[in-house]
Amino acid sequence: MFxxxxxxxxxxxxxxxxxxxxxxxxxxxxxxxxxxxRWPEGPSKVSYxxxxxxxxxxxxxxxxxxxxxxxxxxxLERRVLINNMLRxxxxxxxxxxxxxxxxxxxxxxxxxxxxxxxETFREAPPTAPPPPTPPHTxxxxxxxxxxxxxxxxxxxxxPASLLEDNDxxxxxxxxxxxxxxPPPTPPxCQPASPLLxxxxxxxxxxxxxxxxxxxxxxxxxxxxxxTAAANTTTTSPRCPPLSVGFRTRPxxxxxxxxxxxxxxxxxxxxxxxxxxxxxxxxxxxxxDACTTAGAVTAKLSPAVTADDLLKSLxxxxxxxxxxxxxxxxxxxxxxxxxDHIMEVLVGS
Amino acid sequence: MQWCFSQVKGAIDDDVAEADIISxxxxxxxxxxxxxxxxxxxxxxxxxxxxxxSIPEYRSEYNVYSTFQSHEPEFDYLKSLEIEEKIxxxxxxxxxxxxxxxxxxxxxxxxxxxxxxxxxxxxGYNLKEEDGRYIDPGTxxxxxxxxxxxxxxxxxxxxRRVFSNAHTYHINSISVNSDNATYLSADxxxxxxxxxxxxxxxxxxxxxxxxxxxxxxxIITAAEFHPHQCNTLVxxxxxxxxxxxxxxxxxxxxxxxxxxxxxxxxxxxxxxxEIISSISDVKFSHSGRYLMTRDYLTVKIWDLSMENRPxxxxxxxxxxxxxxxSLYENDCLFDKFExxxxxxxxxxxxxxxxxxxxxxxxxxxxxxxxxxSREHSLPLQPLKPRRVCTTTGGGxxxxxxxxxxxxxxxxxxxxxxxxxxxxxxxxxxVATINNLxxxxxxxxxxxxADDLSASxxxxxx
Numbered sequence: 001m002f003x004x005x006x007x008x009x010x011x012x013x014x015x016x017x018x019x020x021x022x023x024x025x026x027x028x029x030x031x032x033x034x035x036x037x038r039w040p041e042g043p044s045k046v047s048y049x050x051x052x053x054x055x056x057x058x059x060x061x062x063x064x065x066x067x068x069x070x071x072x073x074x075x076l077e078r079r080v081l082i083n084n085m086l087r088x089x090x091x092x093x094x095x096x097x098x099x100x101x102x103x104x105x106x107x108x109x110x111x112x113x114x115x116x117x118x119e120t121f122r123e124a125p126p127t128a129p130p131p132p133t134p135p136h137t138x139x140x141x142x143x144x145x146x147x148x149x150x151x152x153x154x155x156x157x158x159p160a161s162l163l164e165d166n167d168x169x170x171x172x173x174x175x176x177x178x179x180x181x182p183p184p185t186p187p188x189c190q191p192a193s194p195l196l197x198x199x200x201x202x203x204x205x206x207x208x209x210x211x212x213x214x215x216x217x218x219x220x221x222x223x224x225x226x227t228a229a230a231n232t233t234t235t236s237p238r239c240p241p242l243s244v245g246f247r248t249r250p251x252x253x254x255x256x257x258x259x260x261x262x263x264x265x266x267x268x269x270x271x272x273x274x275x276x277x278x279x280x281x282x283x284x285x286x287x288d289a290c291t292t293a294g295a296v297t298a299k300l301s302p303a304v305t306a307d308d309l310l311k312s313l314x315x316x317x318x319x320x321x322x323x324x325x326x327x328x329x330x331x332x333x334x335x336x337x338x339d340h341i342m343e344v345l346v347g348s
Numbered sequence: 349m350q351w352c353f354s355q356v357k358g359a360i361d362d363d364v365a366e367a368d369i370i371s372x373x374x375x376x377x378x379x380x381x382x383x384x385x386x387x388x389x390x391x392x393x394x395x396x397x398x399x400x401x402s403i404p405e406y407r408s409e410y411n412v413y414s415t416f417q418s419h420e421p422e423f424d425y426l427k428s429l430e431i432e433e434k435i436x437x438x439x440x441x442x443x444x445x446x447x448x449x450x451x452x453x454x455x456x457x458x459x460x461x462x463x464x465x466x467x468x469x470x471x472g473y474n475l476k477e478e479d480g481r482y483i484d485p486g487t488x489x490x491x492x493x494x495x496x497x498x499x500x501x502x503x504x505x506x507x508r509r510v511f512s513n514a515h516t517y518h519i520n521s522i523s524v525n526s527d528n529a530t531y532l533s534a535d536x537x538x539x540x541x542x543x544x545x546x547x548x549x550x551x552x553x554x555x556x557x558x559x560x561x562x563x564x565x566x567i568i569t570a571a572e573f574h575p576h577q578c579n580t581l582v583x584x585x586x587x588x589x590x591x592x593x594x595x596x597x598x599x600x601x602x603x604x605x606x607x608x609x610x611x612x613x614x615x616x617x618x619x620x621x622e623i624i625s626s627i628s629d630v631k632f633s634h635s636g637r638y639l640m641t642r643d644y645l646t647v648k649i650w651d652l653s654m655e656n657r658p659x660x661x662x663x664x665x666x667x668x669x670x671x672x673x674s675l676y677e678n679d680c681l682f683d684k685f686e687x688x689x690x691x692x693x694x695x696x697x698x699x700x701x702x703x704x705x706x707x708x709x710x711x712x713x714x715x716x717x718x719x720x721s722r723e724h725s726l727p728l729q730p731l732k733p734r735r736v737c738t739t740t741g742g743g744x745x746x747x748x749x750x751x752x753x754x755x756x757x758x759x760x761x762x763x764x765x766x767x768x769x770x771x772x773x774x775x776x777x778v779a780t781i782n783n784l785x786x787x788x789x790x791x792x793x794x795x796x797a798d799d800l801s802a803s804x805x806x807x808x809x
């Protein structure tokens with residue numbers, strides 16, 4: 001909520017006009033077989049995608065942040081509603097992904113069942129339909145060797161700190177591969193959501209584009225893969241959390257064990273990355289990589305769903321834990337880029 | 349019907365202390381007492397001024413009767429989390445003797461409080477001085493009988509029962525049964541039945557917790573007993589449906605007897621459809637024939653005999669429909685508004701933003717928007733109806749009239765979540781963030797005051 005006595009003006013929001021425009025068009029395609037509104041075409045589809053992405057980001061941040069000064073138990077209703085929202089968006093993305101190209105997503109299985117006495121609510125991975133032609137069969141099970149966090153994480157997750165720390169690598173990913181039509185606009189980037197503000201001057205780097213609808217390549221956003229790269233070099237036995245898009249921090253020389261990064265830090269990048277990487281092709285790749293400390297199996301799924309990662313967020317300690325953010329971030333990376341990242345990570 | 353400002357209780361300054369935020373408002377069964385709970389765990393009870401009750405213009409004068417600390421903050425050591433002392437709900441028990449009883453609850457613990465008056469005290473003991481010192485029996489030469497002498501009125505609140513450790517999740521509702529012996533308490537996933545006399549045991553009557561918590565998609569948002577049928581209760585969910593359960597059917601009422609649900613309007617579907625359909629309050633009518641539910645944008649009246657759609661739907665602030673994303677972002681979309689019936693079930697009331705509150709006259713099909721604010725409140729002057737104009741074509745309000753306000757100027761920090769209506773009279777209590785406003789309807793003619801009875805007062809808008 002906004003500060004005491006502050007009069008909230010809805011029209012001050014950066015994306016207000018956008019929302020209005022996006023919301024004007026019918027939203028939410030009908031479920032399969034249902035009589036819902038049809039999928040919006042053309043520019044409204046793009047704005048729909050943008051809006052969906054915005055809502056997704058907002059939802060993630062809501063789950064991560066606790067605004068209570070003495071940590072109190074988060075409200076279950078709020079978490080359930082936000083989680084349902086995320087799941088719905090995820091389902092839509094999956095459907096789109098299934099329609100438009102052979103799905104390269106593999107979803108990790110459920111985490112080990114909770115202790116029967118554990119009554120905390122953790123978001124579950126969605127039960128996704130099995131992808132028709134997976135180029136690789138990844139067994140994403142990563143039995144958490146020594147879960148140090150409140151919830152054991154899946155194998156495909158990367159320590160946020162690693163990704164952040166090596167964002168120089170990720171910076172290279174951005175512009176050349178982007179099929180964005182308009183040229184880069186001046187670096188006063190407007191975040192997709194007013195809440196997700198870019199951090200510091202370093203965020204005014206290359207390849208930051210305001211989320212203009214026209215600049216978005218319409219297309220399904222599929223899951224990320226870059227986590228696997230960083231995974232290879234992790235020294236922590238536990239399956240670390242995923243995070244994405246860290247262009248704001250300089251890469252440190254060494255890989256540190258996962259430390260809770262600032263949530264606002266990588267979420268701000270997250271928003272922009274979605275737009276930037278909207279059309280980057282993902283490719284299934286084979287990671288012999290996650291063999292560090294024997295904690296992960298050889299083949300990893302590059303695709304992580306928000307829900308798996310959100311599990312870690314929703315433990316009772318979610319108020320101050322490592323925000324192991326997921327991005328069920330549907331963007332894709334070239335394999336070459338990934339190799340480059342791996343080199344950087346391993347080589348350092 | 350015209351509403352006039354009567355009183356406002358609470359601090360004037362804009363700097364609101366968190367502890368002073370009002371979290372619940374409730375009249376007792378006679379309307380003579382008005383209880384409020386706040387985030388600091390305190391309960392303040394106001395009493396209708398006895399002398400003025402017969403004077404119609406001043407019948408809604410309420411003064412502080414009792415204040416006590418009901419709940420204290422606690423710390424859950426197992427989870428390393430604080431348990432807030434915020435009073436979520438207060439429910440009065442019907443009066444059975446000279447004392448008043450109420451139930452107050454925070455997230456985890458329910459307490460039964462006895463509020464009793466003391467206006468006499470015994471004096472003239474033989475073996476005890478007035479200040480309590482003992483008198484040596486050897487010095488007593490004559491005996492006397494102690495007598496009760498009047499004293500200044502003292503109102504004492506004492507906790508009679510503490511009902512704890514029955515809820516894993518946050519308690520959102522309590523409801524006293526018409527049998528005056530039991531009550532229910534509901535949290536996000538369970539509804540428990542208690543006996544008022546027994547505080548160490550409760551019976552679980554509804555449990556919607558899935559075996560795998562990861563499958564959880566729906567939670568209980570409110571629950572209430574039927575006002576006359578002691579076997580009937582309802583509970584609402586975050587998915588916008590209401591389940592009516594009959595406790596005679598089985599011990600565990602997971603199987604509902606009736607399910608009230610309106611099919612979704614496909615033209616209004618959006619990302620936020622589920623969130624705005626989540627029911628924040630459910631209230632039986634006094635007659636027991638109808639059910640009122642409040643979700644984010646509407647108030648719905650259901651007939652208990654008709655499950656597939658509500659009888660009436662009233663738009664509270666439909667102009668917010670285009671702002672849902674912003675409201676989601678700043679968490680306003682999760683605000684839980686309450687609603688209430690008037691004494692004869694002809695008018696319903698609920699709160700909105702910008703310190704507006706809305707009334708819907710079911711009989712006359714009229715609605716009104718009023719504002720609770722000090723600037724616009726002159727004693728005994730009728731409140732001016734307010735209007736919110738929506739922007740059309742992005743140009744802002746076209747010709748904005750004097751009392752109109754545009755949607756973009758609404759203050760979303762000023763929300764009225766809690767309202768209450770006197771059970772027998774047209775007196776309402778409206779809680780802004782930290783102030784309690786009391787309004788009464790304007791009395792038409794002074795000479796008709798003699799003929800006014802309680803039922804006459806319940807006129808419609």
